[in-house]
Amino acid sequence: MIKPIFGILVLISSLNTAIACDFKDISFDANYDQGGLARCEQLSETEFILHIEPEDTPINPSPWYNFTISSKVATTVSIAISAGDARPRYLPKRSLDGSTFEAIPFTLKDGDMHIAVEVNQQPVMISAQQVIDNEDYVQWQQTLTEKTSLLQREIGKSTEGRSIYALVHSKPENKEWLLLIGRQHPPEISGAQAYLAFAQAMFIEHANESFLNRFNVLLVPNMNPDGVAHGHWRHNVKGTDLNRDWGKFTQAETQAVYGFINEIIQAEQRIVFALDFHSTQQDIFYTMPSDYGLAPALFSEEYLADLKPHLVSSFTLRERPGSSPGRGVLKQYLADEFKIHSITYEMGDNTPLEMVNHVATQAAKVLQNKMLATPPEAFIFKPE
Template sequence: MKISSQFDSGNILVKSAENPLDIQLEINKDKSSDFFQWFHFRLETQQDQLHKINISNLENSAYPEGWDNYQAVASYDRQTWFRLPTSYENGTLTIECEPECSHLYIAYFAPYSYERHLDLVYWAQGHEICEIETLGHTLDKRDMTVLRIGEPASDKKNIWITARQHPGETMAQWFVEGLLHKLLDDEDAHAAALLSQAVFYIVPNMNPDGSVRGHLRTNAKGVNLNREWQSPSMESSPEVFLVRDKMLNLGVDMFLDIHGDEALPYNFVAGSEGIPSYDDKMKSLEESFKSALLTITPEFQDEFGYPKDEPGQANLTVGSCWVAEQFKCLSYTIEMPFKDNINLPDADYGWSDRRSYSFGQDTLAAIVNVVATLR
């Protein structure tokens, strides 16, 4: 029996792997930080035999509440990811499986590899209305890439979408993949309506270094990018510095920052109620966008989510809050679950890469409801 994580986004520490009924593992921390929750490894073993995999020390993980009612995902072909029977007690996550093949991949959520990221970016480039710009480079010397979709004009709105500031939140890039496929479909009516009024600037992966390293929340230096937006630096957070600089150069009329939430079993949005400049227009735009999304898809709800900030109490180091205050625009963080959408549960797959993909397409359609009134 062998357990390996020596691949893109791999993360696991093997403590003991001699007895298939008592495999003992732990999760490595993000570099230079105390964050840990993302795991991704391959089990090579005898098929059709029961295995019990115990991942311990999770009471000290980033979000211990995220393990309650959670089920790990697994795949034989790295294409279809299904849920495994999983339980959590006293800081230990126990995953049970009887592999049908000799090799089985197991992860926190369906991984989104750096190679797939590159495939998505250069697939997009094949469309006439899409241009790639390399803004600069990360600390590990990877490209920071933004896709411009549509023809700029003074009367068009600038809509920005970023994903995966927290690299372990892979559902965010599955979301963007779905959104891009719809936006670049030249027969799609929603895309046509939007591109006649707006230009999109999309950063599919804000944290490529953390993604490859198998981090949960930080970049190569152990920095949480979504706490860097007030004062980023090229030394510690070049990813935010470069994207923020481009925003300041071009302007922003709408911003969506795509994330995943470890604990809450819902899709929801977090707005900008607590920023100093929050006003009736922002509130109206938020309500219009949420109303459209509620109509378009039952995957979305607005009853459960984060507590709303009191007036003037927003954390302006957070991307969506800084953008809302800087540009006085509609700005939302969109959150998806690691667990399942409890309103529409799926025992076999839970919330998944495919559902994230579809939710991205539904969200693009909802933007149609507000695009004309963004300025």
């Protein structure tokens, strides 16, 4: 057990590979999947600074934190969560079971997030967002395959050897594929929640037999299992943003999906549309421009227009057309390589779970109808 003198910095680990730190009565622990804590500093018996650090730099500043606190005696602990020069992005949440989270009060001072937590011997989890870890995906995939036509397939290994799984719905006579990608960026939990709700709506609550009789579907819900395990802010363990590696395919994770896409092409089938789920500060749907030369030219624009009337009036549907040649973004790669539309589906960091689920459910229902209403030949790009 480490018993530091007040004011002395205790180095726990470097670059967000979190372990734990024990003081006289109070302990902090992040030694588990998706834990995020780099080092601890004790200021008094009940005052601490907890430092969180990115996996590498430069990096998109999305400071992730997740740790538990316990105390031998009941007390209130004052904590400053410091991410150095990176401003806080995620609002702090508290959980006693690791599944149910509630927002807690905080203040910002000098760029650090300050919270007060009542603790005793039962560990209290403090997290940037609700936790969806690698084991959650395993359990979710098992449930989905038991209840649906989806089959689980390991399509590759991550850099550290974790399985990258796909869920596949396919029929030999189907030639058109929908691609659903998730969790390229580990801390983007609202996007991950949207992915799970979307898939469940498409295959359970609102499964459309006509859609499944025409289209094959490839789901890759967890692209970055190493980053999830280590509580990364953005990258995989090789310091690469996976959503900047499409078309380059330098990483094991993107290579795994690319291998399956090649199988589709070799079988003389084709991807016709894709969704890539993320999180950002607002709810935004990033699309390719309608005049970019894709097939059908107005598919994404019309899909989002069809979706809007099915959403509650308090939800603002923001469409952001744009292109980013050469950056390795998935939707850009699919546009340039296959001449198809796709959408980067971003949920706001603080969008309530009920709203995330509502939008995803409606998005799945409307997309099935939109794709069914589009003739197969309309998905094939024909140069003028």
